[in-house]
Amino acid sequence: MERIRVSTGSRQCLEDITAQVSDAVRRSGVEDGVCHLFVSHTTAGLVINENADPAVARDLLEKLEALAPSDARYHHTEGNAHAHIKSSLVGQSAVAPVAGGRLALGRWQAVFFAEFDGPREREVAVTVVSAGRAEAPAEVLSRERQANP
Amino acid sequence: MERIRVSTGSRQCLEDITAQVSDAVRRSGVEDGVCHLFVSHTTAGLVINENADPAVARDLLEKLEALAPSDARYHHTEGNAHAHIKSSLVGQSAVAPVAGGRLALGRWQAVFFAEFDGPREREVAVTVVSAGRAEAPAEVLSRERQANP
């Protein structure tokens, strides 16, 4: 597992972390598999969406604010109840395929760190897992022994 | 990684892709692990829910439309801003267990491709990963050597 550091710039924002995630995938040495991202915070999340037009991120943040307004009344009285809710609506984890040693996002996709209670120093855990059916060592040894008894 | 092709039939719909996903899991040869599904589009998503009564899918689509109406005003002016938002609300990935070589869904569960800006030709990436602690080859060899010095 590797940790990516993210400095978020405002109270609520989507920070594009695609480049950092791509670098971590390359460093993992995994050729084919999946890249797991996990935010160990409860007032932030992860979103995969379009970054070509920044208006897409803006629309998403405004919609989340409409669904869970930051100035509404909540039982949790630390002022960030809305952020806990938004975190659960978008999720604290994201998974994307790894193919040919690279993060295999779609043409228009980017990975965003979703900050709902910033600005803060945040972290994202990156774990890359290999795909497929690992041939069990025992099978290989058995075949070896038959070939070279 | 394998790619499943989905032709969606209307602007917004849930297409049941369970059979195609199950076939891909069988072809992977993985006995126990997890099946990762990923949509590399930004105006579509993946949903696991009931397919016995088609009204469940209809209720979900209508609720998403109520939360992010397709005819509301957004900053993103391509007419599909609502679809980007819905995509982030349901998510572009899904994960289900694989047990005994098969996709281990619950009795009432089906995998749906969630189209929010169709009809289109879409793709879903399927990556199947083996579970558990791979016994390190070195441990096996060490045991082998002790047994057959």
Next chain:
Amino acid sequence: MERIRVSTGSRQCLEDITAQVSDAVRRSGVEDGVCHLFVSHTTAGLVINENADPAVARDLLEKLEALAPSDARYHHTEGNAHAHIKSSLVGQSAVAPVAGGRLALGRWQAVFFAEFDGPREREVAVTVVSAGRAEAPAEVLSRERQANP
């Protein structure tokens, strides 16, 4: 894959299952990787959020009830249409990293089983996967043979 049993106490509630998930991770023997949780029900979900203040869970449940009221009219007439929708909004799966043989949640994070149509006996599938690039057994054997021809 291991199955955790959860007895939910009321119609809609968040049950903290962190201890049971942590135990399953330890039993898996995986040192570094990811822990996959999957709910094979269509009227329940999984949430990772704060458990220090129970008001956070209460706020989330109330917000979901506001977004998809249990007493509204739906096409699905079994009385649990709202639960199917909530299940898709929070998701039926969750993934968290495993590091040093332990579930690597953040300081304030807990794993909650989200019941939307209880009380019931429920199950959560836990599958733990090892991270990284598995060294192919063939490579190990080849090195072995060079060292001990």
